[in-house]
Amino acid sequence: MLPSRFDYHRASSVEEALSLLDDYGEDAKVLAGGQSLIPLMKLRFVSPGHLIDIDPIPGLDGIEEREGSLALGALVRHNQLASSEIITNGYPTLAAAAPQIADPIVRNLGTIGGSLAHADPAGDLGSVMLSMGANVVLRSSSGERVVPIGEFLVDTFTTSITPNELLTEIRIPTPPPRSGGSYLKLERKVGDFATVAVAVTLSLQDGTVGSAGIALTGVGLKNIEAAEAAASLHGTAPTDEAFAEAGRLAAAASNPVTDVRGTDTYKRHMVEVYTRRGLATASAMAAG
Ligand SMILES: Cc1cc2nc3c(=O)[nH]c(=O)nc-3n(C[C@H](O)[C@H](O)[C@H](O)COP(=O)(O)OP(=O)(O)OC[C@H]3O[C@@H](n4cnc5c(N)ncnc54)[C@H](O)[C@@H]3O)c2cc1C
Numbered sequence: 001m002l003p004s005r006f007d008y009h010r011a012s013s014v015e016e017a018l019s020l021l022d023d024y025g026e027d028a029k030v031l032a033g034g035q036s037l038i039p040l041m042k043l044r045f046v047s048p049g050h051l052i053d054i055d056p057i058p059g060l061d062g063i064e065e066r067e068g069s070l071a072l073g074a075l076v077r078h079n080q081l082a083s084s085e086i087i088t089n090g091y092p093t094l095a096a097a098a099p100q101i102a103d104p105i106v107r108n109l110g111t112i113g114g115s116l117a118h119a120d121p122a123g124d125l126g127s128v129m130l131s132m133g134a135n136v137v138l139r140s141s142s143g144e145r146v147v148p149i150g151e152f153l154v155d156t157f158t159t160s161i162t163p164n165e166l167l168t169e170i171r172i173p174t175p176p177p178r179s180g181g182s183y184l185k186l187e188r189k190v191g192d193f194a195t196v197a198v199a200v201t202l203s204l205q206d207g208t209v210g211s212a213g214i215a216l217t218g219v220g221l222k223n224i225e226a227a228e229a230a231a232s233l234h235g236t237a238p239t240d241e242a243f244a245e246a247g248r249l250a251a252a253a254s255n256p257v258t259d260v261r262g263t264d265t266y267k268r269h270m271v272e273v274y275t276r277r278g279l280a281t282a283s284a285m286a287a288g
Contacts, residue, residue, distance in 0.1 A: 003041035009052045017054050017166055018141045024050040025163030031055065032075060032114035035106050060113075060168065063087065069171040074113025078102070081112065090174060092285060093181030093201045097128045100183065103191035113167045116152070119159045119222065122193040126153050126223035128183060129170065130215035131199035137169035138162075146171070156221045176210070179203040180285025182278040185217070186270055188261060194218040195261040196270040198250070200278035202233070204286045209233040214246065214275060219254035219267055226250040229275065238283040240276075247276035 009024075011017035021028060029048035031037055032055065040046045054060065060075040063084050070091055072081075081087055081098035088095045101107055101115075101124050115125045116136060129149040136152050138145050138161055152159050161167060175181070185197035197217035203210045212233040214226040229249035236242045256267035 001042055001044060003038075004044060004047040006041075006048055007050045009050060010056055011052055011054050012056050014057060014060070014139065014166065014168060015141075017052055017057065018139065018164070020050070020052045021164045021166065022141050024052070028052055028163070030117070030166060032111040032117075033077065033109040035102075035110040036114065036118045036120070054166070065090075065174060068174050070174060072112055072170040072172070074111060074167050074169060076112045078107035078110050078112070078115070079104075082107065091132070091172060091181070092175075092179070092282070093131055093183055093199050094128050094172070096181060097124050097183035097185075097197075097199065100124060100185045100187075100197075106191075112170055116149070116170065117159060117161060117167050119153050119155075119157050120193075121156055121220055121222045122218045123223065124183070124185065124194065124197060124199075124217055127197060127199040127215035127217040129172070130223055130225045131181070131201040131213035132172050132175070133213060134170055134172045136167055137171065138165040139168045140165045144168075150225055153222050175201065176203050176205075178205070178210075178286045178288070180282035180287075182281040182285075184274040184278050184281075186274070196256070196267050196274065198271060198274035198278050200275065200282045202238075202279060202282040202286055204238065204283065207237065208235050209238055209242075209283075212246075212279075214250055214278075216250065216254050216271055218261075219256040219271055221255070224253055224255070226253040226275070229253060233279070238279075238287075240280070243276045243279040243283075246279060247272040250275040 028050040060073040251272040
């Protein structure tokens with residue numbers, strides 16, 4: 001099916017995009033990589049009157065460490081994440097997840113900003129960001145606000161962004177020394193969305209778990225932060241028993257449904273298994 005009629009606007013700067021959002025916000029959609037938006041428009045699930053293309057905006061595709069954080073521009077492509085040395089060397093959860101997103105064509109076009117703004121509960125990057133305690137930067141013509149990812153991801157395909165705001169940057173706290181991470185994804189075939197996936201980020205301090213973040217993909221109405229599971233690890237020795245208990249708590253935090261990818265019972269079980277395995281991997285990495 002063809003999308004319904006719309007006016008196309010090519011923004012050449014953030015300021016121009018924000019001005020267009022002020023003019024057309026409620027009836028407009030931002031276009032980034034188009035990998036989620038264009039299919040939805042073709043199916044006529046969304047029919048914006050105006051498309052604001054931010055792809056030509058220079059300077060929104062940077063990957064740099066700044067003031068204790070990794071700053072990722074909203075237009076950073078999934079493939080850039082997968083091939084970045086900074087990410088490979090210092091952000092293992094993101095490094096593990098990026099090559100598992102979709103297929104090479106989608107990874108060449110899809111952006112991190114688009115993926116998070118789309119807020120698909122089966123999207124991989126939402127869980128990675130939750131496990132790493134990321135913030136998103138939202139800009140409008142009246143200023144900027146920095147929002148924790150847990151407050152940004154509100155519900156299925158719903159975020160706390162307002163119609164006149166643009167997501168411009170994602171900030172991930174740089175993990176301390178002796179950190180590790182993992183992203184385990186169960187998919188029916190390579191390139192598929194997750195049946196279940198678990199993001200784990202962990203650091204060790206004086207032989208115990210200093211901090212931990214665990215988040216779940218595809219098992220609820222949005223990416224789920226398994227906060228109780230992560231909290232159960234703080235200050236404990238990184239043992240199989242502690243990881244098994246965290247796995248049980250993560251499974252209890254999940255809320256999967258039975259569908260073509262598997263039964264709810266199977267998915268919950270896989271959350272438990274992947275949390276346990278992910279923690280063991282991250283812990284071994286952190287221990288060097
Ligand atoms: C075949 C296929 C397989 C896929 N498999 C996976 C997978 O395994 N895992 C996974 O995580 N994803 C998967 N995806 C989704 C893919 O990662 C998309 O690229 C991503 O979800 C959207 O990014 P985009 O840049 O294409 O955004 P677009 O499609 O351009 O936009 C998506 C939404 O975000 C909004 N938006 C975009 N950028 C901004 C911004 N900067 N500020 C405010 N709003 C913005 C748009 O208005 C729109 O509502 C798949 C997609 C396809 C087509």
